[in-house]
Amino acid sequence: MALSPMQEIFILLEDEKKVPFYRLNRWGKQARGVLAKLTKLAWAEKFIDSGEVYYRITQKGEKAADKLLLPLKASGKWDGRWRLVMFDIPEKKRAIRDQLRRDLTKLGLGILQASVWISPNDIKKEIEKMSAKYGLEKSLRFFEMSRSENLDKTIIEKSWNLPELSDAYKKFNFQAERLLKNIDRDPNQKFSTKKMVFELALIMQQDPYLPLEFRKKDLLRNKANELYKELRSYIV
Numbered sequence: 001m002a003l004s005p006m007q008e009i010f011i012l013l014e015d016e017k018k019v020p021f022y023r024l025n026r027w028g029k030q031a032r033g034v035l036a037k038l039t040k041l042a043w044a045e046k047f048i049d050s051g052e053v054y055y056r057i058t059q060k061g062e063k064a065a066d067k068l069l070l071p072l073k074a075s076g077k078w079d080g081r082w083r084l085v086m087f088d089i090p091e092k093k094r095a096i097r098d099q100l101r102r103d104l105t106k107l108g109l110g111i112l113q114a115s116v117w118i119s120p121n122d123i124k125k126e127i128e129k130m131s132a133k134y135g136l137e138k139s140l141r142f143f144e145m146s147r148s149e150n151l152d153k154t155i156i157e158k159s160w161n162l163p164e165l166s167d168a169y170k171k172f173n174f175q176a177e178r179l180l181k182n183i184d185r186d187p188n189q190k191f192s193t194k195k196m197v198f199e200l201a202l203i204m205q206q207d208p209y210l211p212l213e214f215r216k217k218d219l220l221r222n223k224a225n226e227l228y229k230e231l232r233s234y235i236v
Helices: 005-016 021-027 030-040 059-068 091-106 124-133 149-159 162-181 189-206 219-232
Strands: 018-020 044-049 052-057 081-087 110-113 116-119 140-146
Touching: 005 018, 005 021, 005 030, 005 052, 005 059, 005 189, 018 021, 021 030, 021 052, 030 044, 030 052, 052 059, 059 189, 081 091, 081 124, 091 124, 110 149, 124 140, 162 189, 162 219, 189 219
Parallel strands: none
Antiparallel strands: 018 052, 044 052, 081 116, 081 140, 110 116
């Protein structure tokens, strides 16, 4: 999964904390638009030092970076309960409905059927925040149910596009192995490594991170996890 210019610039700011503007020109005209967005989000701020224009990451930006990396910290342990999110949002609130779907996707939920999303993870607090944020207290419902071994396999195969995720892991593994093989010759070793780590986090953001008992034979994800551990050794 290739990173966007905004993601790359954000990672550079997170890595070096402050960066002179002239170094951001490597992204060309897109840099100004990206920096404007990051500034509007309050993830970065502009300042002048010795007559030179700089951008630095803010405390809010640091928290956003930590949030992006949360999928890497998931334990894979499951309490044996499925979480269902159901909603009925009218067409006149289509914009809210579309944003809700994007938010649910970012949380790693799968679509069981129209307007019925599912997750094995404890997402109750996140769903409550979404409900309050979009004023959906009467339109959105959250349920928990105990697992049924007869349904587990059906739920997983129907709700997530695992072949597509496998392709993403395969591509990541290839790129990570190539980077690690040539890491000693990379003049931007830490930045290159961090980009790979963020790429993995973005993949895992789409991955439901199903309980390990369902994914023990998932060699591609297991390999990605091992490569992640090796990549981290060049960052910490």
